[in-house]
Amino acid sequence: MYIAMVSAECAPIAKAGGLGDFVQGLSRELARRGERIEIFLPFYDVANLDVFQNLYEIQPSLSVPHHDQCLDCCVLGGEIEGVDYRFIDPRTSRDYFRRGRVYGEPDDxxxxxxxxRAVLEYLLHSERPPDILHCQDWQTGLIPVLWSEIHRRLGLDTMRLCYTLHNLGYQGRVEGDILRQVGLDPLRLMHPDRLLDPNDEGMANLMKGGIVHAHFVNTVSPRYAWEVQNTEQGMGLQSLFQTHAHKFGGVLNGIDDAVWNPERDPLIPVNFGPNTLPLKAANRRALRTRMxxxxxxxPVFGIVSRLDxxxxxxxxxxxxHYLLAEDCQLVLLGSALDPDIDEEFQRLKQATSESQDCRLNLEYDESLAHLIYAGCDMLIIPSLYxxxxxxxxxxxxxxxxPIVxxxxxxxxxxxxxxxxDKPFESRNGYVFDDPTEEGLEGALRRALGLWRRFPEYFRQLRVNGMQTDFSWSRPAARYMEIYEHLRSQ
Incomplete structure (x- = not known):
């Protein structure tokens, strides 16, 4: 099967968050299974191109409709581990993708x-369109709309579109003029059952457009799929998901076991696995020394997180504060885009700088992330969603x-x-429900009690987690089922 992925990011070329890991991990697993995979990305000036042995021009001049004219693009290509990459490089004085970063521009x-629009124009003029076009998040939400309104009739009618939502906190709410820019009619599309944003009258919602027009839509876990339909986590789109429930579901992500594997990880001092767990102690010592x-x-607690x-x-x-009062150690690795949150944690870093039990690192460090996972005993993830x-x-x-x-x-x-309700060999952490200090403390207290009083049971929790299959194998198989279903329609 020929599957094209379209995304704003993909590790290790251009990564700003988990979306980049998703595109890389799923694509690589599908390629291992023998599928033809092509990934479309903007040609950022911050892209890591050292991973390519050869980058070449595929289409030196691609004409893309833009407002009342056409802009010229160059399409470049490369290959890594059996996956083909296609980069869209617009030749315009606006320098769309030469901004020194992936996101965060006023004209995102x-x-x-x-x-x-450029991706669809390229596919329209290619020798063979993909069987599946798999779009990601709000940045590509217009692709299903463009396909439905324009490109289906021009020759891409056999293509089927899957649309994955990674975070409903970012929906792409924009002025309707953006639609006119790429050749769409705002008067036709700015309606409640199409792109009109339910929370902001007069604004277009690009994610909503993708949900309405794609053939299948999914979130990145089954629980989140339920939450966005039935709770405030839908962030205004609950009724939309209920309307389109016949083509909506959740597929749990995997992790890349070529990158995250303590038995082979080159970024940690001592490799270990479930059968050599005592070797983890050497990594704990190394973490303490480094920090x-x-x-x-x-016990050493870790936090590896965006701070938002x-x-x-x-x-x-x-x-x-709670863990330091309980005579524990803690290492935090994270950064904040919000200046108020950043200032708050800078003050906390300064306030704890004299402690021998606490260190806060407020900028991302890949090698330190690996060492924290290898060295700490428990990880705290108190997400609101x-x-x-x-x-x-x-x-x-x-x-x-994990304490989550x-x-x-x-x-x-x-x-x-x-x-x-699972058997003990399937239990692997601590869970709390209420997003309150009391709820968090209850889970921390139970975890600390087991670590201090029943070390063998705590060790078994570690082993249970290590033996769970979180690879991309099962998610890739589920996506293949979705793709096959779409092709049969």
């Missing part, structure tokens, strides 16, 4: 709307017991040591 909507923590008979409201920053801050989450799966792979709030993918992957 215009940039990605143009990218969406300047005292060597002591105390979604991730429960108030609960993260409370956890730090979590479409899937990868940190809890990575943590369990590294013998770390029961939302989204966290609820699908973490099964409480005390209260789960």
């Amino acid at each position: 909507a215009e940039r990605f709307a143009f990218f969406s 300047g923590l005292v060597e002591a008979d105390k 409201r979604q991730k429960g920053v108030d609960l993260i801050r409370h956890a730090i 979590e479409p899937c989450g990868l940190t809890q799966m990575i943590a369990m792979k590294y013998g770390v017991v 709030r029961r939302v989204g993918g966290l609820a699908d992957t973490v099964h409480d040591a005390n209260y789960s």
Whole structure:
């Protein structure tokens, strides 16, 4: 099967978050299964092109309709591990993708709307269109709309579109003029059953457009799919999901076991696995040495997270104070885009700088992330909402017991040591429900009690998590079922 992925990011070329890991991990697994995979990305000036042995021009001049004219693009190509990559490079004085970063520009909507039209124009003039066009998040939400309104009639009618939603906190709410820019009619599309935003009269919602016009829509965990239909997590789109329930579902993400595997990880001092778990202690010592923590008979808690409201920053801050009062150690790795949150954690870093039990690193460091997973005992994830989450799966792979709030993918992957209905060998962490200090403290207290009083049971929780299959194998098989279903329509 020929599957084209369209995304604003893909690791390790251009990654800003979990979306980049998703596109890389799923694409690589599908390619291993013998499928033909092509990934479309903007040609960012910050792209890591060192991963390509050869990057070449596929189409030196692609004409893309834009406002009342056409813009010229160059399409470049490369290949990594059996996956083909296609880069859209517009030749315009606007320098859409030469901004020094992936996101965060005032004209993001215009940039990605143009990218969406350019991808379809390229496919329209290619020798063979893909069987499946798999779009990601709001940045590509206009692709199903463009296909339905324009490109289906021009020769792409056999193509089927899958649309994956990674975070409903970002829906692409824009002025309707963006539609006219790429050749769409705002008067035709700005209606409640099409692109009109339900929360902001007069605005277009690009994610809503993708949901309405795609052949299949999914979130990145079954629990999150239920939440966006039935709770405030739908962020205004609950009724839309209920209307389109016949083509909507949830598929849990995987993690890339070529990158996240303590038995082969080159970024940690000592490799280990479920059968060699005592070797994890050497990584704990290395983590303490690197971070300047005292060597002591105390559990080490980790936090690896973006610092924003979604991730429960108030609960993260409370956890730090609580655990230090309970004579524990803690290492935090995370950064904040919000200046108020950044200032708050900079003050907290300064306030804890003299402690031998606490270190806060407020900028991302890939090698430190690996060492935290390898060295810590428990990981705290108190998210207010979590479409899937990868940190809890990575943590369990590294013998770390996660302490999470029961939302989204966290609820699908973490099964409480005390209260789960699963057998003990399937339990792997601690879960709390209420996003309150009391709720978090209850889970932390139970986890600490097991670590201190019943070390063998705590060890078994570690092993249970390590032996769980979080690879891309099962998610890829589920996506193949979806693709086959779409092709049969």
